[in-house]
Amino acid sequence: MRDIQEVLSIVRSKGLRVVFRLRGSRYMVVFEREIRALSPEGNYVAWSTAFPAPPHQVLDAYGISAIEIYCRGELIKQVSKWGELVKELQLLNECR
Numbered sequence: 001m002r003d004i005q006e007v008l009s010i011v012r013s014k015g016l017r018v019v020f021r022l023r024g025s026r027y028m029v030v031f032e033r034e035i036r037a038l039s040p041e042g043n044y045v046a047w048s049t050a051f052p053a054p055p056h057q058v059l060d061a062y063g064i065s066a067i068e069i070y071c072r073g074e075l076i077k078q079v080s081k082w083g084e085l086v087k088e089l090q091l092l093n094e095c096r
Contacts, residue, residue: 004056007031007086015095017070018085022062029055071095 011018011031019038020029027050028038037050051058067085069077072095079085 010089014092019068020059020064021066023065024062029058
């Protein structure tokens with residue numbers, strides 16, 4: 001849970017958008033100003049519609065297949081592991 005708060009804080013401060021594609025679900029998790037659920041079409045859906053548990057449990061239970069980092073709607077980096085995400089976020093400049 002602490003790792004999620006750290007990443008969310010960096011994402012907020014730099015104005016980024018991070019999309020987590022999950023192995024066991026057609027829905028995705030997105031970190032922006034808050035943590036939200038995305039449908040396969042890219043629309044926001046109610047968290048309870050997409051997932052039965054809080055974000056930290058969802059990421060652990062389903063497993064991450066890809067992590068995409070966006071700046072102003074443009075994909076700027078794709079990684080596959082949490083550790084790589086943290087390193088990339090720390091290296092990136094603000095997205096404004």
